[in-house]
Amino acid sequence: MISLRKVWTVAERDMRTFLRYKFLLIMRAIWFLAQIALFGLVVNQMLRPDVQTSVGGNYFNFYVAGIIITMLYSTAVFIGYDIYEEADHGVIEYLLSVPVSRQELVIGRSIGGGLRSFIYVSPMMLFVLYLIGISNPIQLLVAFMSLFLFTFGVAGFSITLAVSIKSSDRFDILLGVFDALIVRLSTTLYPIAYMPQYYAGIAKFNPLTFAADLFRWGAGIESTFLTSPAIAAFGIVSFFSIFTFLGIFLHERKIEGGGWQ
Amino acid sequence: MPSIIRIANLTKKFGSLVAVDHLSLEIEDGEILGLLGPNGAGKTTTLLMLTTVIKPTEGTAFIGLHDVTREPDKARTLVGMAFQEPKLLWVSTPWDVLDWHAKVCGLSTDERKKRVRWALEELELWSERHKIIHTFSGGMRKRVEIAKILIQRPKIAIIDEPTSQIDIVGKHRIWNMIRDLRDEGSTILLATNELYEADLLSDRVAIMHRGKLLVCDEPKKLKDSIPGGDVIEVALEKDVSQKSLEKLKEINRIVDILTTKPNHLKIYLNQAEEVLPQITKFFMKARTPIKSIHMSEPSLDDVFAHYTGLTIEEAQRR
Numbered sequence: 001m002i003s004l005r006k007v008w009t010v011a012e013r014d015m016r017t018f019l020r021y022k023f024l025l026i027m028r029a030i031w032f033l034a035q036i037a038l039f040g041l042v043v044n045q046m047l048r049p050d051v052q053t054s055v056g057g058n059y060f061n062f063y064v065a066g067i068i069i070t071m072l073y074s075t076a077v078f079i080g081y082d083i084y085e086e087a088d089h090g091v092i093e094y095l096l097s098v099p100v101s102r103q104e105l106v107i108g109r110s111i112g113g114g115l116r117s118f119i120y121v122s123p124m125m126l127f128v129l130y131l132i133g134i135s136n137p138i139q140l141l142v143a144f145m146s147l148f149l150f151t152f153g154v155a156g157f158s159i160t161l162a163v164s165i166k167s168s169d170r171f172d173i174l175l176g177v178f179d180a181l182i183v184r185l186s187t188t189l190y191p192i193a194y195m196p197q198y199y200a201g202i203a204k205f206n207p208l209t210f211a212a213d214l215f216r217w218g219a220g221i222e223s224t225f226l227t228s229p230a231i232a233a234f235g236i237v238s239f240f241s242i243f244t245f246l247g248i249f250l251h252e253r254k255i256e257g258g259g260w261q
Numbered sequence: 262m263p264s265i266i267r268i269a270n271l272t273k274k275f276g277s278l279v280a281v282d283h284l285s286l287e288i289e290d291g292e293i294l295g296l297l298g299p300n301g302a303g304k305t306t307t308l309l310m311l312t313t314v315i316k317p318t319e320g321t322a323f324i325g326l327h328d329v330t331r332e333p334d335k336a337r338t339l340v341g342m343a344f345q346e347p348k349l350l351w352v353s354t355p356w357d358v359l360d361w362h363a364k365v366c367g368l369s370t371d372e373r374k375k376r377v378r379w380a381l382e383e384l385e386l387w388s389e390r391h392k393i394i395h396t397f398s399g400g401m402r403k404r405v406e407i408a409k410i411l412i413q414r415p416k417i418a419i420i421d422e423p424t425s426q427i428d429i430v431g432k433h434r435i436w437n438m439i440r441d442l443r444d445e446g447s448t449i450l451l452a453t454n455e456l457y458e459a460d461l462l463s464d465r466v467a468i469m470h471r472g473k474l475l476v477c478d479e480p481k482k483l484k485d486s487i488p489g490g491d492v493i494e495v496a497l498e499k500d501v502s503q504k505s506l507e508k509l510k511e512i513n514r515i516v517d518i519l520t521t522k523p524n525h526l527k528i529y530l531n532q533a534e535e536v537l538p539q540i541t542k543f544f545m546k547a548r549t550p551i552k553s554i555h556m557s558e559p560s561l562d563d564v565f566a567h568y569t570g571l572t573i574e575e576a577q578r579r
Contacts, residue, residue: 016361020393089349098365099337099367
């Protein structure tokens with residue numbers, strides 16, 4: 001039987017730890033501002049009117065909504081780095097010794113890793129929504145709830161990857177590659193219609209595509225190229241479920257203290 | 262007394278290395294059991310298996326009624342561990358670490374605050390409670406690690422090298438706190454390679470070497486188990502005859518007598534404190550006045566050497 005109190009205690013720890021990495025938080029915020037104030041505005045000027053129309057009338061709005069998803073992804077994935085930091089200091093062994101079940105530990109860490117990402121990105125999200133303008137609050141609420149699950153799923157994915165690899169160097173390299181592929185093979189930065197067909201085939205099933213299109217739908221961006229909200233929500237729920245289950249499975253069967261590089 | 266920890270054939274292999282080799286041991290409720298051995302003896306690996314941090318390759322252990330391989334979640338509810346190397350993130354503060362530890366162990370808010378404050382004050386960390394651990398010395402970090410278990414007060418406290426990196430004043434304070442913890446109802450399993458610490462704190466000492474349990478008993482019984490382990494050195498007013506020496510040897514528990522000078526004897530025996538009156542009586546009867554007498558008992562190092570042929574220091578170096 002999973003204790004919600006213990007799950008929350010584990011999640012709370014990860015949230016508090018995240019707040020201590022002040023340098024990282026400031027740098028990520030600067031990156032976000034640079035992406036929208038420089039890249040987003042400049043690229044928006046370069047695009048033809050027909051392209052602008054196809055993405056809902058304004059590429060800048062389409063782009064900033066996507067950047068929010070990349071921010072959510074890159075901060076939620078940070079929990080994997082925390083795991084290596086903890087392995088370096090032996091904290092993994094400590095966490096495995098406390099009176100918390102492995103399920104509570106993984107679910108707590110996924111929630112903590114996701115929630116801290118959501119809380120951190122929230123002011124940026126509100127800023128972006130202010131720029132775009134909110135047209136349908138109920139749609140937006142549905143999108144928010146799905147994004148919650150999306151961040152938990154990304155944290156679960158990162159935890160799964162970290163505990164499977166057990167090498168910080170390999171994790172770092174792999175995450176760099178994943179970041180390049182997952183972000184670029186999704187609709188976070190550009191619509192699916194402009195991708196070569198074989199890229200689009202992969203992008204259609206990318207959780208970042210589901211999250212980005214759902215957020216755009218929630219924000220009222222009317223593009224003909226967005227994934228259906230029902231499919232996107234289903235995709236996010238599946239993504240969250242698969243990686244939470246995998247994380248629990250690995251913690252119960254494979255995880256032991258020691259042996260981390 | 263009933264056993265609260267039952268270890269049966271516990272084995273851990275890392276590739277071809279057998280870290281713990283078919284260890285069987287029972288630990289009684291309310292005792293302090295010292296697990297003594299050099300580095301690499303398998304002490305920490307044993308403790309990590311008992312706390313379910315690592316899984317046994319063979320055999321198992323029962324914490325209370327719970328099998329660590331089948332019911333690890335239940336086993337962990339009874340156990341708390343202070344690790345040899347402090348397990349602390351460099352960005353954390355002692356307050357964060359201990360408050361979270363108390364919370365995850367299920368302490369109420371009031372109790373948590375009370376115990377965390379008490380432990381930090383007792384271990385002289387109160388004024389540093391909000392400083393990040395990165396700035397702490399090894400001894401301070403170790404005190405934070407020990408504080409976890411003092412706050413938790415688990416049914417079974419597992420403590421790995423409790424006073425390594427701690428100064429002598431701090432050592433005494435921690436030893437007293439460990440005794441208090443036992444008096445409050447915890448069973449304590451203490452791994453150490455410090456002989457004095459094991460001797461001072463343990464009701465029983467289990468000696469490990471190369472993953473195997475060599476012997477387990479009360480420190481006094483272990484020392485007495487070495488034939489002729491106690492030594493009494495006697496300086497006499499006059500020389501002793503060979504005949505007197507032969508008669509002296511007949512006293513029960515005297516194993517050997519060495520004449521270092523004609524009036525200076527080194528007597529190897531067991532349970533010296535019980536035999537000493539007989540020896541003094543013997544010399545009084547023989548009208549040989551005693552000038553001085555010096556008694557020494559074997560240390561746990563002698564016990565270790567008796568079973569392995571090596572002192573702990575030698576074993577550590579190999």
